[in-house]
Amino acid sequence: MKVVVIGGGAGGLSTASNIRKYDENVEITVITRDEHIAYSPCAIPYVLCGDVDCFENIIMHEPEDYLERNIDVIIQAEVVEVKEAENTIKYHLQEGRNDVEKELKYDYLVIATGGSPFIPPMEGCYLDGVFKIRTIKDGKQIMRWAEKSKKAIVVGAGLIGLEIAFGLKNMGLDVTVTEMLPQIVPRSLDPDMAKIVQNYIEKKGINVILGTPIEKITGETQVEGAIFGDEEEIRTDMVILATGVRPETTMAKMAGCDLGRWAIEVNEKMQTSVPNIYAVGDCVEVYDAITGHNTQSPLGSTAVRQAKIAARNIVGIDAKFNPVLNSMVSQVGNLEFGAVGLTKTSALQNGIKVISGKSKALTKARYYPGAKRIDVKMICDIKGRIIGCQIIAEERVAERVDTMSLAIAQEMTCSELANTEFSYAPPVSMVIDPIILAAEDACAKLQRMHKRKENKKDSNHNISNNLKS
Ligand SMILES: Cc1cc2nc3c(=O)[nH]c(=O)nc-3n(C[C@H](O)[C@H](O)[C@H](O)COP(=O)(O)OP(=O)(O)OC[C@H]3O[C@@H](n4cnc5c(N)ncnc54)[C@H](O)[C@@H]3O)c2cc1C
Numbered sequence: 208m209k210v211v212v213i214g215g216g217a218g219g220l221s222t223a224s225n226i227r228k229y230d231e232n233v234e235i236t237v238i239t240r241d242e243h244i245a246y247s248p249c250a251i252p253y254v255l256c257g258d259v260d261c262f263e264n265i266i267m268h269e270p271e272d273y274l275e276r277n278i279d280v281i282i283q284a285e286v287v288e289v290k291e292a293e294n295t296i297k298y299h300l301q302e303g304r305n306d307v308e309k310e311l312k313y314d315y316l317v318i319a320t321g322g323s324p325f326i327p328p329m330e331g332c333y334l335d336g337v338f339k340i341r342t343i344k345d346g347k348q349i350m351r352w353a354e355k356s357k358k359a360i361v362v363g364a365g366l367i368g369l370e371i372a373f374g375l376k377n378m379g380l381d382v383t384v385t386e387m388l389p390q391i392v393p394r395s396l397d398p399d400m401a402k403i404v405q406n407y408i409e410k411k412g413i414n415v416i417l418g419t420p421i422e423k424i425t426g427e428t429q430v431e432g433a434i435f436g437d438e439e440e441i442r443t444d445m446v447i448l449a450t451g452v453r454p455e456t457t458m459a460k461m462a463g464c465d466l467g468r469w470a471i472e473v474n475e476k477m478q479t480s481v482p483n484i485y486a487v488g489d490c491v492e493v494y495d496a497i498t499g500h501n502t503q504s505p506l507g508s509t510a511v512r513q514a515k516i517a518a519r520n521i522v523g524i525d526a527k528f529n530p531v532l533n534s535m536v537s538q539v540g541n542l543e544f545g546a547v548g549l550t551k552t553s554a555l556q557n558g559i560k561v562i563s564g565k566s567k568a569l570t571k572a573r574y575y576p577g578a579k580r581i582d583v584k585m586i587c588d589i590k591g592r593i594i595g596c597q598i599i600a601e602e603r604v605a606e607r608v609d610t611m612s613l614a615i616a617q618e619m620t621c622s623e624l625a626n627t628e629f630s631y632a633p634p635v636s637m638v639i640d641p642i643i644l645a646a647e648d649a650c651a652k653l654q655r656m657h658k659r660k661e662n663k664k665d666s667n668h669n670i671s672n673n674l675k676s
Contacts, residue, residue, distance in 0.1 A: 251345070362446060362449060380444075532612055
């Protein structure tokens with residue numbers, strides 16, 4: 208059996224490795240247009256900020272490592288055509304000075320083409336000193352330019368925008384982050400929680416401009432400034448566009464795969480509408496576990512989980528990809544923030560009535576040296592089922608987000624969670640975990656809400672009785 212994988216990112220290479228894990232005999236070829244493979248784009252901001260020494264350190268494998276496992280990886284090669292009827296792909300690569308076109312036959316094709324950074328349609332986006340962020344090459348270019356710069360503007364205050372902003376701040380630049388919506392991290396945090404992160408980054412000296420879309424980037428050949436709304440120009444030496452990712456679906460379209468609202472449509476097996484073509488990663492759309500609607504999950508963690516499912520099905524082992532909760536975590540400076548499931552804002556947008564339980568607590572016993580403040584916001588529907596959670600602290604956010612991911616996936620209610628047994632020792636936790644405190648707060652709010660409803664019912668009943676008599 209021959210499997211061809213388009214894309215050497217998290218999705219593509221994990222699919223290839225997993226197929227090999229299950230089957231020694233499959234012929235596997237991975238084709239990528241990138242120069243590097245098997246690196247973590249997620250680590251690029253942390254190279255900029257100096258936590259990771261250099262870009263080379265975030266490359267985990269070279270093509271030769273895959274060859275040892277009998278996986279052929281072809282780099283700097285662009286797939287230009289998928290001939291679905293002939294089960295063949297065509298790709299171009301440079302051999303010496305010649306651009307050579309080659310063909311490969313497949314029994315199964317895996318499309319793991321990821322996404323391309325969204326470049327807003329506005330003046331100045333292609334000036335020197337304006338960058339997108341996706342690959343190591345982008346990271347290196349940003350670093351080189353930043354080394355000779357004093358000021359930077361990061362457009363987009365999602366998690367990638369904030370991480371890059373912090374990286375540049377650590378390099379000594381005067382950094383401004385701008386966001387067209389009225390809050391930072393709008394996809395994962397509610398405004399009240401986003402404000403905690405905003406206060407932190409502002410205290411660290413990063414300027415934040417909210418609710419103002421960028422109008423244009425100015426300069427002759429090189430960026431000189433940016434204009435936001437009706438405001439005057441802000442001068443800058445560089446602009447980073449962290450304005451989202453668009454799924455790369457060209458090859459899928461060419462192969463005749465159905466596209467959904469956001470990206471390539473796949474079933475639970477990660478199979479496209481063309482039975483011997485699978486797709487994984489940022490280029491596919493997924494089901495949201497709470498709303499049941501199609502959505503995107505542009506996360507490395509999602510790509511790797513999907514890759515395992517696609518690989519098993521390709522080698523004949525039945526496996527299903529579960530709907531997503533979009534569990535995420537990030538770190539800017541010393542502050543970690545994470546979220547899973549829906550925010551209150553997104554729940555309301557989806558017509559789900561909710562209440563939220565909150566806690567402000569500590570990560571260790573009150574008296575223990577080094578205890579840090581932790582903020583938890585838990586979102587529940589009006590039956591008490593937990594549908595989302597956001598957590599911010601200077602430590603131990605990821606494991607709590609994962610605990611909440613499990614609780615939501617198990618459809619727990621806030622009262623069930625409030626009665627769950629958690630571990631305790633003063634140096635690592637509070638005797639009542641902040642998550643439990645938030646669940647208790649949600650329970651109390653639900654009780655009050657039900658009581659109000661009952662009181663209203665009683666008073667309506669009394670009024671109608673009085674009227675009758
Ligand atoms: C700065 C940054 C920080 C991030 N931080 C996090 C994080 O903390 N946590 C997290 O979970 N996720 C994070 N992500 C997202 C994560 O990196 C992506 O979700 C993940 O890389 C998606 O993997 P993928 O395989 O779908 O796509 P990609 O990694 O983008 O790989 C796509 C591959 O397809 C290749 N390709 C496309 N078209 C062709 C073609 N026609 N021919 C040949 N090759 C082609 C590309 O060259 C590339 O190799 C971050 C991303 C960035 C940019």
